[in-house]
Amino acid sequence: MKVLGIWDGHDSGAAIIEDNRILFAMNEERLTRRKLEIIFPAGSIEACLKNSNTSCAEIIEIAVSTSDFAKTLTRIFPSLKEAYYMIRRRKAEPASSSKIKKHLKYKLTEIPPSKITNFISRCYLRNRLQKIGFKNFNLHLIDHHHCHAVSAFCSGFDRSTVITLDGLGDGLSGSVYRFERGELYRVSAIPASHSLGVFFEHVTNLMNMRELEDEGKVMALANYAYPVDDNNNPMIDLMQIKNLSVRCRYSSLAMYDALKKIFWKYPSEQFAFMAQRTLEIKILELVKNAVNKTGIDNLCLAGGVFSNVKVNRLIRNLPEVNRCYVFPHMGDGGLPIGAAFALNNRLNGVSQISLEDVFLGPRYSDNEVEQALVHCGISYKKSENIINEVAQIITSGEIVFWFQGRMEIGPRSLGARSIIARPDSLEIKDRLNLQLKKRVWYQPFCPSMLEEDAKEILIDYDGNPNEFMTMAYQVRKSKRNLVQGVINIDGSCRPQILKRKSILLSYLLEEIKKLTGTGILLNTSFNIHGEPLVCSPEDAIKTFLLTGNRYMAINNYLVTQ
Ligand SMILES: [Fe+2]
Known part of the structure; x- marks a missing residue:
């Protein structure tokens, strides 16, 4: 049975899988030529069908990730996300009301899905899919962090501790799972209002870089700093790891203001250094707690925060960790694959997927x-x-x-x-x-x-x-x-x-x-x-x-x- 997975937010895209193989996957940015495209991925869906020789009629099961309040709102009013996309990518100047909008954005994105948002998202998605040509199909909405977590199916590990960390999605900024005997069990959920990803997004933004895109530059610049001792790093106290969760001292927007006050005092590279160091300390603590809790020392990591290769190196080298697998498409662009995996697992029980390479896009003769x-x-x-x-x-x-x-x-x-x-x-x-x-x-x-x-x-x-x-x-x-x-x-x-x-x-x-x-x-x-x-x-x-x-x-x- 072929299963189609879709994600229609930041770095939107589609994937089609059959049994334990990904037949084709791509992200919409490669077609529209707009980096980290946000529109509904009609082009990627059509490419999935064409390149896997599949007709719309053959697809009965479709999985879509995320149905929280903010995602649902932008499905009804796509101009909202387009306006943010243009400002984030420095293609449009922020209006004078942008601070209020930003406040609203962070507040609204923290609201988890509900029956109403599920219903509205379903109506919207059915409509979009029918326009492409799908007629008789079952539509499944899959939780955002579950879509990240199922990437553990590609790790080759029979058992693992799975950790997801990102900005936020479906009311969460992270989760910890135990993966055993083909089943994923959630052991912790980190609320969206306490987000390590949003913390690093703010740092990126304050440095006049593009959040959700240039976090790697912050990590790279940190290498050039004269190191700041942990005792003198004011960012470390902004967050605490409590067992398997994160606790931020401030709300998302207040966190931005707190970081702004710190930024004012330091050269950019030291600011980047302190942020990177804080992220490393907090994640290592969380990883150790998670391995301790599950008793499983093979790790699977997914979510945008794990694009930070320096953090990943430190995790790999922890004495508590045996093997460490990071899903290659760890950010939200990997959600279509995750949605398809999750549904395939639910319907067909598949929990081991072969992913020897990531050459899953189009070929040209x-x-x-x-x-x-x-x-x-x-x-x-x-x-x-x-x-x-x-x-x-x-x-x-x-x-x-x-x-x-x-x-x-x-x-x-x-x-x-x-x-x-x-x-x-x-x-x-x-x-x-x-x-x-x-x-x-x-x-x-x-x-x-x-x-x-x-x-x-x-x-x-x-x-x-x-x-x-x-x-x-x-x-x-x-x-x-x-x-x-x-x-x-x-x-x-x-x-x-x-x-x-x-x-x-x-x-x-x-x-x-x-x-x-x-x-x-x-x-x-x-x-x-x-x-x-x-x-x-x-x-x-x-x-x-x-x-x-x-x-x-x-x-x-x-x-x-
Ligand atoms: Fe995510």
Whole structure:
């Protein structure tokens, strides 16, 4: 039986699964070209149907995440979320009434679902789905944090402690579950009014960065601070961990004001440092309590807060933790998959899903690629061996735009739509940052590496290849010259660790290793900073032309300009 999962909020999207496999999944931003798109994901739903050869009539079971008050309100009045989206992304100036609106937003988003919001959400969603062509179907509303938690089905663990943490959704900002014998049991629910995610959102916003998007920049900037001792960090007392819950001293908006007062006193990088340190301390405490309570030392983590790779590294290295799995699409963009998992579990009892890679989006044939290349009149040739040719180009010091196979889902570029280069050059790093990607200088690039090299260069590699760039690792001092373009100032990096012959990029890493002695690449997302990852050949060509880079490898075609 095929099950369709939908999420129609921040980073909306759709996923279709059958038995224990995800057939297709994508987020709407890749189609509309608006990063972290918020509209109803009609395009993603249609892509799910088309790419899995499914008709509307075949879909009987549809799962949608979240039906709290605020979500329901924005379903009826989409202009409300559009206005917030435009302000959040700095596309529109906030009006003078924005403080009141912000206050209202935080208050309303904390209200959990009710019979009325469920009823209104159902009416709205039925209507939208009928317009696409679905007729006889069962519509299921699935709790927001449950959708995050079921991502534990992909971990491969039989038993685990599952923790979800995010801004908020369906009245909660987090939860703790015990996953055992194919069942998830909720052991704690953290109220939305006490949110570690909202705390970090406020910090991001105060630093004039985009909340829900630039939290990684805060984490990166923190590395440049002169450290503040925990005893002198005023943020630590703003929250307390009480057993399996979080208690904030202030309401959401009062928390913003309290942070504003702290921000005034410190340089930005120290403010970022104190926030990152506070987040780390609180989450580690919560994790220890959770493992202690469930008695299970394998951890599964999901929710936007776990996009923080430094926090995840600390969790992985806790003596209380055996194995740690972070769902690759940990934020709300992963909710369509979660909704489909949850419903499939409820209807068919499936609780183990194979997720060997995240190449779940569309694929384009050589024919389609060639048509796009001809259409734009760009110079190209078909390569006899694209991997060999790209390896040669990269080792000569050039940057290559790499477009191969099915598009990846999630926040990281993992080898289907990537920009790749040597990892050992500061000059290439600066060229990428300033000319091509237009990113801030303190945000590091990340490496993809063969597992055999990970063992050599990472101090805290635990023998479990992390293919999804969900955690930081520390690089040995003696090896830092090999990866100076892809490490933080503190010597950490966020690697994609690949076994030989696993995905196409691993074959390229093997070729690079033959030429340079190490199988490591700089791997960053194929986009201009602030835009979604490229999806189609047309998107790729447009970005390639716009940046003026020399080389692009798209399927078996080598494009030069
Ligand atoms: Fe969430």
